[in-house]
Amino acid sequence: MTDLILGLQILTEPLLQFGHGQMLPDPKDGLFLFGPMIDQATPAEMRVGVIGTDEGIARYKTWVSQITGYIPAAKAEQHHLAYPGFEAAFKTKWPANPVATITISAAALSSTVRIPDGHERVYKTVDLFDQAIRKFLREEDSVPAVWFVVIPDDVHRFCRPKSIVPLPERTRTSQRFSARTARNFVQAPSMFAEDNAAAEPYRYDVDFHNQLKARLLDQKVVLQIVRESTIDPEGVNALGGKPRLLQDPANIAWNLSTTAFFKAGGRPWALAGVREDVCYIGLVFKKTDTAGSPGNACCGAQMFLGSGDGVVFKGAVGPWYSLTTSEFHLDEAKAKEIAGLVVEAYIAKHGRPPKELFIHAKQHFNEAEWRGFSSAVGPDTRLVGVRIQTTREIKLFRQGRSPVLRGTALTISPRKGYLWTVGFVPDLQTYPGREAPNPLSIEVTKGDADLTQVMQDVLGLTKLNFNACIYGDGTPVTLRFADDVGEILTAAPIANLPPLPFKHYI
Numbered sequence: 001m002t003d004l005i006l007g008l009q010i011l012t013e014p015l016l017q018f019g020h021g022q023m024l025p026d027p028k029d030g031l032f033l034f035g036p037m038i039d040q041a042t043p044a045e046m047r048v049g050v051i052g053t054d055e056g057i058a059r060y061k062t063w064v065s066q067i068t069g070y071i072p073a074a075k076a077e078q079h080h081l082a083y084p085g086f087e088a089a090f091k092t093k094w095p096a097n098p099v100a101t102i103t104i105s106a107a108a109l110s111s112t113v114r115i116p117d118g119h120e121r122v123y124k125t126v127d128l129f130d131q132a133i134r135k136f137l138r139e140e141d142s143v144p145a146v147w148f149v150v151i152p153d154d155v156h157r158f159c160r161p162k163s164i165v166p167l168p169e170r171t172r173t174s175q176r177f178s179a180r181t182a183r184n185f186v187q188a189p190s191m192f193a194e195d196n197a198a199a200e201p202y203r204y205d206v207d208f209h210n211q212l213k214a215r216l217l218d219q220k221v222v223l224q225i226v227r228e229s230t231i232d233p234e235g236v237n238a239l240g241g242k243p244r245l246l247q248d249p250a251n252i253a254w255n256l257s258t259t260a261f262f263k264a265g266g267r268p269w270a271l272a273g274v275r276e277d278v279c280y281i282g283l284v285f286k287k288t289d290t291a292g293s294p295g296n297a298c299c300g301a302q303m304f305l306g307s308g309d310g311v312v313f314k315g316a317v318g319p320w321y322s323l324t325t326s327e328f329h330l331d332e333a334k335a336k337e338i339a340g341l342v343v344e345a346y347i348a349k350h351g352r353p354p355k356e357l358f359i360h361a362k363q364h365f366n367e368a369e370w371r372g373f374s375s376a377v378g379p380d381t382r383l384v385g386v387r388i389q390t391t392r393e394i395k396l397f398r399q400g401r402s403p404v405l406r407g408t409a410l411t412i413s414p415r416k417g418y419l420w421t422v423g424f425v426p427d428l429q430t431y432p433g434r435e436a437p438n439p440l441s442i443e444v445t446k447g448d449a450d451l452t453q454v455m456q457d458v459l460g461l462t463k464l465n466f467n468a469c470i471y472g473d474g475t476p477v478t479l480r481f482a483d484d485v486g487e488i489l490t491a492a493p494i495a496n497l498p499p500l501p502f503k504h505y506i
Contacts, residue, residue: 007411009452011419013427013472014460015272023272025427027469028081028254030269035091037267045093046086046264049100049136049144051129053109056150056228057101063231064096067253074248083250083257090261090268100144102132106152113158114171122159123201126211137219145264149212149225153236156227159208205491213505214492222263222503226256254469262466263503267308271460274306279346279354280461281339282478283361284312285328286486287321297321297328298490302502303342304478308464310502313341314489327363335372343376345499356382356449358457360478362389364445385446386454388479392438394418403431406472408439409455416443419455421462422474432471440475467506481506 015023019034036042050060071083086094109128115121129149137143158165189196204211209225216223229236229244230252246252258268284300299315315338320328330338339359346354357377359365365373365385377383396404406423418439424431431437442455461476473480485505489497 007417009409009411010405011407011409011452011456011459013407014456014463016269016463017272018269026471027258027269027463028471031089031258031469032081032084035089036261037270038091039267041265041267043092043145043261043264043266045095046260047145048094048098048260048264049102049147050098050150051102051104051132051147052150052228053104053106053152055106056152057103059228059232059235060098060148060150061096064094066249067257068094068096071250071253073250080248080250081254083253086253086257090257090266092261092266094260098144098148099142100136100140100147102136104128104132109152110154111171113154114165114169115173116165116170117173117175117201118161118163118206119201119204120173120175121163121165122206122208122211123204125155125159126204126208126215129212130215133216133221134219137221146222146224146260148260149223150231151208151225151227153227153229155208159206161206163206203493205487207487207491210487210491214488214490214494217488217492217494217497217500217504220500220504224256224260224263231256255467258469259467259506268466268469270308271306271463274460275356277350277352277355278306278457279342279357280304280457280476280478281342281357281359282476282482283328283359284482284486284489285320286483286490288317288490293319295319295321295323298486299328299330299334299338300485300489301338301342302478302482302485303345304461304464304502306460308466308477310477311345311499312485312489312502312505313338313345313499314494314497329363329366330369330372332368332372332375335369336376337372339373339376341499343378343381353378353381355380356384358384358386358449358454359446360386360388360458360476362479362482363387370446382449383447384444384449384454386449386458387441387443387445388458388476389441390438390475391418391441393441394439395436396420396439397436398424403433403437407459409452410439411451414451415445416441417451417455418442419458421459421472421476425471428471466503 013025015025016030017023018030022034024030050057067086069085073080073082112124213223233246282302285297287297296317297320298317299320301313304310364387398404402424404420404423406425408420411417419442420437420439422437458476462473464477465473488505
């Protein structure tokens, strides 16, 4: 136990940079006092397009009008910060009238979301939005920076993998053949074009959110999908909708405003004091059986910088999943290929290779894939492999009622330790959880690096989740969205997809 106690330390909470270089640890405080990072990419005005039913579009406009003003905090005693208004926080105007509006027929949408077959239901529902946006992009010159896709709650209710439409509500359809036959035609196409067209929905994932984002990646469209009950819970409930357990209006405004500002091209904040020329990669894997093999998976890589900039690279589908070990591993050639894409992109942006390249994964790296990664970087780049997993194998307790502090680090060897990214936050005087927090297991599995520095970097990367305006996430951004990105990469038969900014996937 002596060695464990000697290896216990509290890491410094990473600071964030705002406005013109001011620094604070809390993103809400920083935006409230100083505003977002100011650079040439900061939008002068939010160029938002909206697509939805007439009712959904009206609710969007009402919500935007509300967030232009002050929204009080629901629980100020728990450091819930009031929302000061979008322009006050982000130094950018958000007009209530969008730059583009596309109306979806409520009757058509109500009909497609009640088609009995899940694949056909989701495919045709997505088609209403996908084709409408494509038509707009073909015919109009003005392109919104981000599209708000405002969906009725029925879309969320019926267009997910395990959704079932009750018998009395089902839309009558004339199915050409059974679901099993359709899946067979996906594997081995029919000689008849009509059969293949009818089987097309079975090439796509049964999830509205993932499928819509995947199908529009070729158009480089940035989407924010939001339910009507999120932006107008009282209005939906008044019509007999099922009440949802939602955050308070101020928190919803903070979170949606942050992600919308980021997707529109702005930088809400950046990490302060970032080491120069350091790059982080998070590996993405998602099993897929589209090729008829249970071991097939799609691979990808997320590249992140301390500024918060992120790019997603899609790799090839291959036999990356082992049924024996339940782990994902690339072969040497594919590891070299995907790491090479990251290095090339970094050089194109900075004019030089990174000095340090950290690859984060949820499993160990085998020798073949590490040879591939290593051969993709030059002698001027130090390559380090880090395994990061949430674990229940150890707990720490403090005297008193408060749990372990966020940033607590326990080193058990020069290459392995535990980091509590969730815990009591002194700045907030609260712990955002109910049970004793679990740590991340962090292990330097390949290459050499100072473990304390690695854990400090991981703690910093928990503060770059621009999908919400929170003090710190439990998982670094390199792995936080890995599963979500993998779901989108495999939600549609995407071919020859170029590297795209991270905002296309969250």
